[in-house]
Amino acid sequence: xxxxxxxxxxxxxxxxxxxxxxxxxxxxxxxxxxxxxxxxxxxxxxxxxxxxxxxxxxxxxxxxxxxxxxxxxxxxxxxxxxxxxxxxxxxxxxxxxxxxxxxxxxxxxxxxxxxxxxxxxxxxxxxxxxxxxxxxxxxxxxxxxxxxxxxxxxxxxxxxxxxxxxxxxxxxxxxxxxxxxxxxxxxxxxxxxxxxxxxxxxxxxxxxxxxxxxxxxxxxxxxxxxxxxxxxxxxxxxxxxxxxxxxxxxxx
Numbered sequence: 001x002x003x004x005x006x007x008x009x010x011x012x013x014x015x016x017x018x019x020x021x022x023x024x025x026x027x028x029x030x031x032x033x034x035x036x037x038x039x040x041x042x043x044x045x046x047x048x049x050x051x052x053x054x055x056x057x058x059x060x061x062x063x064x065x066x067x068x069x070x071x072x073x074x075x076x077x078x079x080x081x082x083x084x085x086x087x088x089x090x091x092x093x094x095x096x097x098x099x100x101x102x103x104x105x106x107x108x109x110x111x112x113x114x115x116x117x118x119x120x121x122x123x124x125x126x127x128x129x130x131x132x133x134x135x136x137x138x139x140x141x142x143x144x145x146x147x148x149x150x151x152x153x154x155x156x157x158x159x160x161x162x163x164x165x166x167x168x169x170x171x172x173x174x175x176x177x178x179x180x181x182x183x184x185x186x187x188x189x190x191x192x193x194x195x196x197x198x199x200x201x202x203x204x205x206x207x208x209x210x211x212x213x214x215x216x217x218x219x220x221x222x223x224x225x226x227x228x229x230x231x232x233x234x235x236x237x238x239x240x241x242x243x244x245x246x247x248x249x250x251x252x
Contacts, residue, residue, distance in 0.1 A: 001064045003028040003199050004080075004167060009048050009058030018044040020223040021058065026167075031193055032201045033210045036220035037243075042203045043171065045220070049201075050082040050169055051075050062167070081165035083156045083173065091145030095136050095155055098144055099127045102162025126162070133195065134158045134188065150181035154188065161196065168192070170202035174209050186212050211235075 002025040
């Protein structure tokens with residue numbers, strides 16, 4: 001059974017068919033890249049998978065359970081979380097407080113003002129683990145709103161993990177980052193798969209990132225799947241080379 005299964009989903013906005021009968025499967029522990037130029041349907045596809053919009057046709061399954069019409073917050077409870085190009089964090093709170101709220105929510109403790117010592121220790125341990133895993137210990141007490149864009153994006157990933165996400169849907173995770181921040185994010189995604197057991201599906205324009213971490217690639221063109229396969233399969237596909245990779249190896 002695939003962790004994520006998308007079967008023939010379509011979505012039209014008026015006369016614009018943004019996603020047309022797209023199907024793909026993602027296995028547990030996989031890192032899958034979704035690529036294609038602007039207007040290919042990538043963001044709409046993410047919105048369909050994460051529940052922000054409903055498909056006109058088709059089905060979405062997560063861990064074998066149909067979630068096609070399940071709202072986003074219930075998909076989060078099942079272990080699916082999405083990040084955005086503009087980080088969705090709590091900017092007035094510290095990094096540590098963001099993670100603590102997420103962990104407490106995942107444990108069903110968000111309405112408890114005073115936690116028993118055992119639960120408090122459990123929450124604190126998970127928060128400390130996330131700070132260590134994301135290399136944010138030195139910034140734990142800083143308000144998220146004052147952090148760099150790159151750090152805010154890492155905090156958003158950490159917030160998703162604090163909520164118990166086992167499937168991360170990352171929308172252009174390195175957009176707006178310096179080369180140094182991009183390399184750090186690529187390393188982090190590898191580590192999350194290896195050490196947290198997280199499955200990752202991500203949209204990305206930077207082909208250095210795609211070929212650096214993706215196990216398989218799905219290429220969209222005008223709302224349809226143009227090609228899908230391993231890095232080698234896609235790199236050799238003449239349709240992909242002509243339509244997307246260009247001379248610089250960067251999706252337009």
